[in-house]
Amino acid sequence: MNIAVDAMGGDNGPKVVVQGAIQACDEMGIDVTLVGDSEAISVAMKRDRERKRINIHHCDETVLMEESPMKALRNKRNSSIRVAFDLLKKGEADAVVSAGNSGATMAAGILILGKVEGVERPALACLMPGEKGSVILIDVGGNVDCRPIHLLQFGIMANAFATSCLGLSGPRVGLLSIGQEEGKGNEQVRLAYELLRDSPLNFIGNVEGQDVFSGRVEIVVCDGFVGNVVLKMSEGMAQAVTSILKDEMKGSLLGNALSLLGRRSFKRFEGTLDYAEYGGAPILGIKGVGIVCHGGSSARAIKNAVKLAVNYVENRLQERLSNEISGLQSGLARA
Amino acid sequence: MNIAVDAMGGDNGPKVVVQGAIQACDEMGIDVTLVGDSEAISVAMKRDRERKRINIHHCDETVLMEESPMKALRNKRNSSIRVAFDLLKKGEADAVVSAGNSGATMAAGILILGKVEGVERPALACLMPGEKGSVILIDVGGNVDCRPIHLLQFGIMANAFATSCLGLSGPRVGLLSIGQEEGKGNEQVRLAYELLRDSPLNFIGNVEGQDVFSGRVEIVVCDGFVGNVVLKMSEGMAQAVTSILKDEMKGSLLGNALSLLGRRSFKRFEGTLDYAEYGGAPILGIKGVGIVCHGGSSARAIKNAVKLAVNYVENRLQERLSNEISGLQSGLARA
Numbered sequence: 001m002n003i004a005v006d007a008m009g010g011d012n013g014p015k016v017v018v019q020g021a022i023q024a025c026d027e028m029g030i031d032v033t034l035v036g037d038s039e040a041i042s043v044a045m046k047r048d049r050e051r052k053r054i055n056i057h058h059c060d061e062t063v064l065m066e067e068s069p070m071k072a073l074r075n076k077r078n079s080s081i082r083v084a085f086d087l088l089k090k091g092e093a094d095a096v097v098s099a100g101n102s103g104a105t106m107a108a109g110i111l112i113l114g115k116v117e118g119v120e121r122p123a124l125a126c127l128m129p130g131e132k133g134s135v136i137l138i139d140v141g142g143n144v145d146c147r148p149i150h151l152l153q154f155g156i157m158a159n160a161f162a163t164s165c166l167g168l169s170g171p172r173v174g175l176l177s178i179g180q181e182e183g184k185g186n187e188q189v190r191l192a193y194e195l196l197r198d199s200p201l202n203f204i205g206n207v208e209g210q211d212v213f214s215g216r217v218e219i220v221v222c223d224g225f226v227g228n229v230v231l232k233m234s235e236g237m238a239q240a241v242t243s244i245l246k247d248e249m250k251g252s253l254l255g256n257a258l259s260l261l262g263r264r265s266f267k268r269f270e271g272t273l274d275y276a277e278y279g280g281a282p283i284l285g286i287k288g289v290g291i292v293c294h295g296g297s298s299a300r301a302i303k304n305a306v307k308l309a310v311n312y313v314e315n316r317l318q319e320r321l322s323n324e325i326s327g328l329q330s331g332l333a334r335a
Numbered sequence: 336m337n338i339a340v341d342a343m344g345g346d347n348g349p350k351v352v353v354q355g356a357i358q359a360c361d362e363m364g365i366d367v368t369l370v371g372d373s374e375a376i377s378v379a380m381k382r383d384r385e386r387k388r389i390n391i392h393h394c395d396e397t398v399l400m401e402e403s404p405m406k407a408l409r410n411k412r413n414s415s416i417r418v419a420f421d422l423l424k425k426g427e428a429d430a431v432v433s434a435g436n437s438g439a440t441m442a443a444g445i446l447i448l449g450k451v452e453g454v455e456r457p458a459l460a461c462l463m464p465g466e467k468g469s470v471i472l473i474d475v476g477g478n479v480d481c482r483p484i485h486l487l488q489f490g491i492m493a494n495a496f497a498t499s500c501l502g503l504s505g506p507r508v509g510l511l512s513i514g515q516e517e518g519k520g521n522e523q524v525r526l527a528y529e530l531l532r533d534s535p536l537n538f539i540g541n542v543e544g545q546d547v548f549s550g551r552v553e554i555v556v557c558d559g560f561v562g563n564v565v566l567k568m569s570e571g572m573a574q575a576v577t578s579i580l581k582d583e584m585k586g587s588l589l590g591n592a593l594s595l596l597g598r599r600s601f602k603r604f605e606g607t608l609d610y611a612e613y614g615g616a617p618i619l620g621i622k623g624v625g626i627v628c629h630g631g632s633s634a635r636a637i638k639n640a641v642k643l644a645v646n647y648v649e650n651r652l653q654e655r656l657s658n659e660i661s662g663l664q665s666g667l668a669r670a
Contacts, residue, residue: 066514068518130575131574131575145521145522176564178560178563178564178567185479185560186479186480186560189560208567209563209566209567209568209570209571210567210571210572210574211571212568213568213574213575214571225513225521225524225561226561228513229511229513229543229544229557230564230565231544232543232545233544233545233548233565233568234568235544236545236548236549237545237547237548237569239466240465240466240548
C-alpha cells in the first residue's frame with residue numbers, strides 16, 4: 001500500500017505534513033510518497049531522510065491556498081496536487097491525501113481520475129462529532145451553487161459511504177433547512193426535498209442547524225457553501241467554548257481543582273471536538289480515494305488522514321461506492 | 336411605555352410567554368399588553384389576573400408555527416401576531432414582541448408598519464455570543480433567496496443598529512463566505528462582495544464560519560437561510576458541548592469535585608452560551624420596533640426580549656436607524 005501525500009499543501013508548510021506522513025508510515029507499516037519540492041521535503045525530513053518506506057517524488061510547482069482551482073490546474077501541470085493524482089492514475093499510488101487548496105484537490109481528482117458513473121458532482125463528506133456519535137455532513141466545500149439534483153446525489157453518495165465504509169444500515173438522511181416542515185427553506189432546498197422524498201433513501205425530511213449534532217440523523221445533506229460554513233463554524237465554536245470555559249474556571253477554587261485533577265479529562269473533552277481526530281474528508285464520486293485535509297492540519301491530523309485513506313483502500317471504498325450508487329440510481333429510475 | 340406581546344406565540348404555549356411578560360413588567364415598571372385568546376391568557380396568568388400594568392387584548396386567531404406566513408396573514412386577519420402590530424400602528428403600543436412563527440412576525444411587521452425608506456428587505460439581526468463580546472449576525476431567517484443588493488442593505492442596517500443602539504463606532508463588517516479571499520463563495524456572495532467593498536461601511540472582506548465567534552468583526556452578513564442554519568447550529572452545539580462535558584466528567588474524581596464545587600461556575604458557562612440571555616432578534620428596516628424570539632423561548636428569554644424592546648424604544652432605534660440608513664445610502668449614491 002502506497003499513499004501519495006501532497007507535501008506542499010497546508011497552511012503550516014511541508015514540515016507538519018511530512019511529520020504526519022512519517023508517523024502514519026511508522027504506525028501502519030505502509031509506504032508513503034511525498035510529492036513536492038524535493039529540497040523542501042528533505043529539509044523537513046531532517047534525520048528521517050534515509051527512511052526506507054518513504055519516497056520523494058519531486059515536482060516544482062505548488063497551488064497556493066488563494067489561487068483559483070481551475071486556473072491553477074490549467075497553468076500548473078507540474079503542481080504537487082496534480083502530480084499526486086497522476087501517480088494514483090498510473091497505479092503508482094493507492095490514494096491521495098492533501099491539505100492544500102481544497103477546491104484544487106477536488107478539481108484535480110475529478111479531472112485526472114474521472115467521475116463515478118451516475119455522479120454529476122463529486123462531493124466532500126465530513127464526519128462531524130455529535131452527541132450520539134459521528135454525523136456525515138455532505139457537501140463541505142466542493143460545490144457552491146448546486147441544483148436540487150446534486151443534493152439528491154450527495155445523499156445517495158453519503159448513503160453508499162455510510163453503508164460500505166462505516167457499516168451503517170439504512171442511515172437516516174436529513175436535508176439541512178430552516179424549518180422541519182416540507183416547504184421550508186430556499187428554492188433549491190424545497191425542490192431537493194421532493195427528490196429526496198421520492199428516492200429509495202431513508203429520508204426523514206428537513207433537519208435544522210442543531211441536528212448537525214443532535215443524532216436525529218446520520219447524514220445531513222446541504223450544498224457546499226452552507227456545509228463549509230457549518231464545518232468551519234463548528235471548529236470555531238469548539239475553540240470559543242474551550243476558551244470561555246478556561247476563563248470561567250480560572251482563579252476559582254474549581255479552577256484550581258481542575259488544574260490539579262482534570263487535565264486529562266479536559267484534554268479528552270477537547271479531543272471530542274478536535275477535527276484532527278477525524279483526519280480529513282473523503283472526496284466521494286471520483287474513481288479513486290482522495291482525502292482533503294483542513295489547511296490548518298496538525299501532524300496528527302495528517303497522520304489520521306493517511307490512516308483513513310488506508311482504511312478506504314482496504315475496504316475498497318470506491319468499488320463499493322460505485323455499486324451502491326448504481327443500485328440506488330436504478331432504484332430511482334424504477335420509482 | 337407599553338409593549339404588545341403575542342401571548343399565543345412559541346412552542347411552550349401562553350404560560351411561558353405570560354410569565355416572562357409579567358417578570359419584565361415587574362422589573363422594568365412598564366405596561367404590557369398580552370395579545371391573544373383572553374381565556375387562555377387568564378388561565379396562564381393564574382393569581383396575576385388582576386394585575387394593574389398588564390392588559391389583555393383579546394383576539395381569536397393564532398398563526399401556527401408550520402403555517403405559510405403570507406397565507407396565514409391573509410387568512411387570519413385577527414391573529415395575535417397581526418393584531419399586536421395593529422396596536423403598534425395605532426399608537427396603542429410602542430413595540431411588539433413575538434415568539435411565534437418568525438416568518439409571519441416579520442411579514443406582519445412589514446405589511447402593517449411598512450418599510451423604512453431605502454430598505455428593500457427588512458432583516459432579522461441576532462446578537463451571538465463570541466470570544467470577544469457579541470457579534471451581530473444578519474439575516475437570521477427572514478430572507479431566503481436574497482440578491483446581492485439585499486446583503487449590502489443588511490450590512491447597512493446592522494451598521495446603523497450597531498452605532499445607534501450598541502454604541503459601536505465604525506464596526507467591522509464581514510461577509511460570510513467559504514474563504515477569505517475575494518472571489519471565494521457562491522455567485523450571490525461574490526457579487527455582494529463588490530457592493531460592500533464599494534460602500535462607505537468598514538468592510539474588511541470575507542469572513543468564514545469560525546469568525547462568527549472569533550471577534551474579527553462585529554457584524555457578519557449572510558442571507559437568511561445560512562444565518563438561520565448558523566444560529567440554530569450554535570444553539571445545538573452549545574447543548575452538545577455541555578452534554579459531552581458532563582459525560583466526560585461523570586464518575587471521575589474531577590466529576591465529583593465539579594459537582595461539589597463547580598455548579599455555579601458551570602452554570603455561568605452555560606449562561607454564556609444560552610440564547611435566552613440575549614432575548615430576541617430585532618427586525619431591522621420596518622417602521623417600528625419588532626422583536627422576534629426563539630420558538631422555544633423560556634420565560635426568561637421573553638422577559639429579556641421585552642427589556643430589549645424597551646431599550647430600543649427608549650433609544651429611538653427606528654428614528655436613528657432611518658437616519659443612519661439614509662445617510663449611508665446617500666454616501667453610496669455619491670460613491
